[in-house]
Amino acid sequence: MIAGNQLPILFAALLFTACNFSFKGNTGNDTVSETWDEAKPLQEIYKNYFLMGNIISPSDLNTMRFDLLKRHYNTVTAENHMKPSYMAPSANPASDNWAYRFSEADRIVSAALDAGMKVVGHTLIWHSQSPAWLTTGNKETVLANLEKYVSEVAGHFAGKLIAWDVVNEAMRDGLTSADANGSWRNCLRLTDSGWNRAIGPEYIERAFLAARAADPHVKLYYNDYNLNNPNKARAVFNMVRDINERYPHAGGRPLIDGIGMQSHHHIKTNPQTVETSINLFSSLQVEISITELDILAAGKLLEGNPPWNNGAAQQQADQYAAMFRIFKAYASDITRVTFWGIDDGTHWRTLDGNGGHGTLLNKDYSLKPAFFSVTNP
Numbered sequence: 001m002i003a004g005n006q007l008p009i010l011f012a013a014l015l016f017t018a019c020n021f022s023f024k025g026n027t028g029n030d031t032v033s034e035t036w037d038e039a040k041p042l043q044e045i046y047k048n049y050f051l052m053g054n055i056i057s058p059s060d061l062n063t064m065r066f067d068l069l070k071r072h073y074n075t076v077t078a079e080n081h082m083k084p085s086y087m088a089p090s091a092n093p094a095s096d097n098w099a100y101r102f103s104e105a106d107r108i109v110s111a112a113l114d115a116g117m118k119v120v121g122h123t124l125i126w127h128s129q130s131p132a133w134l135t136t137g138n139k140e141t142v143l144a145n146l147e148k149y150v151s152e153v154a155g156h157f158a159g160k161l162i163a164w165d166v167v168n169e170a171m172r173d174g175l176t177s178a179d180a181n182g183s184w185r186n187c188l189r190l191t192d193s194g195w196n197r198a199i200g201p202e203y204i205e206r207a208f209l210a211a212r213a214a215d216p217h218v219k220l221y222y223n224d225y226n227l228n229n230p231n232k233a234r235a236v237f238n239m240v241r242d243i244n245e246r247y248p249h250a251g252g253r254p255l256i257d258g259i260g261m262q263s264h265h266h267i268k269t270n271p272q273t274v275e276t277s278i279n280l281f282s283s284l285q286v287e288i289s290i291t292e293l294d295i296l297a298a299g300k301l302l303e304g305n306p307p308w309n310n311g312a313a314q315q316q317a318d319q320y321a322a323m324f325r326i327f328k329a330y331a332s333d334i335t336r337v338t339f340w341g342i343d344d345g346t347h348w349r350t351l352d353g354n355g356g357h358g359t360l361l362n363k364d365y366s367l368k369p370a371f372f373s374v375t376n377p
């Protein structure tokens with residue numbers, strides 16, 4: 001029993017604790033009270049909800065970055081080294097033996113598996129980071145290239161991966177609701193997709209069929225960005241529903257296993273739009289994964305090029321918290337949440353000059369407020 005005159009003291013103590021906690025993370029200048037190797041592992045915090053992932057590069061192997069990955073994440077995705085431009089940068093299409101470059105990806109996969117982590121394949125068929133030779137030629141040639149590429153690359157990694165992003169970013173930007181409610185085939189990018197130009201919309205299902213045949217157990221995903229946009233979400237919904245209705249028993253199950261919501265967000269993204277799309281996709285009875293999460297809080301990609309400071313760090317923390325409250329609420333629909341970047345220093349938006357400080361860790365690996373809102377949203 002607390003005596004009445006002790007209440008103000010208790011209240012002051014609680015207030016002190018709360019304030020102290022909110023100053024734990026920082027933007028780089030304050031003293032850090034907890035380090036990444038002391039903080040409770042994110043993967044442990046979320047073990048009853050979904051897998052926790054981040055990206056990996058060959059240069060991370062045998063460094064503290066690998067230790068960091070191993071502590072906080074149970075799943076890795078190669079940031080670049082399993083993309084077509086790395087797998088098959090040049091080849092002689094006339095030859096049956098294409099010059100695949102598997103060695104870097106193999107190092108990543110075996111190091112991750114040895115460390116007890118799961119690995120996601122990213123990505124087989126994409127309009128970007130893919131060599132032009134793959135999509136050069138008439139329909140017959142390019143379709144043969146697609147089937148050969150998918151079956152040989154998925155075949156190479158067969159049995160080692162939990163999922164493949166089979167097709168990445170096939171939908172074009174700027175879809176209207178009329179587009180989205182029409183045929184999904186007319187929503188696909190065309191001028192900037194060598195695959196669609198040469199083969200037509202059928203390239204999508206052909207890629208999934210080849211992947212299913214090459215590795216029957218790996219989960220096959222369609223992956224895209226801005227899936228919180230209702231029109232893009234509707235187009236993807238229509239495509240996945242149609243393909244799965246036409247291929248309900250591809251190797252014993254519907255052809256497309258999952259939808260990957262990349263989730264490159266910023267502090268002004270409306271979390272409600274994310275929830276609406278998760279709801280929509282869950283009605284398809286497919287897996288949903290958050291595949292490339294980052295939340296920009298500053299920089300050129302945001303209106304007015306806002307600076308990175310304590311206010312931005314707090315807004316970012318609030319946004320991460322809002323997203324994770326939704327992910328937790330929909331945990332039964334969400335298989336995995338993968339971040340696209342370990343720290344701000346090596347984040348792709350830092351390296352491409354846009355900035356934004358999108359990750360959970362400062363470039364010196366100290367924990368940002370965003371880290372603590374993920375641990376406790």
Ligand code: XIL
Pocket residue numbers: 079080168262292348
């Ligand atoms: C990015 C990488 O992070 C960069 O290093 C690379 O220069 C460009 O690609 N959508 C995707 C990812 O599916 O593969 C992209 O990764 C980010 C956007």
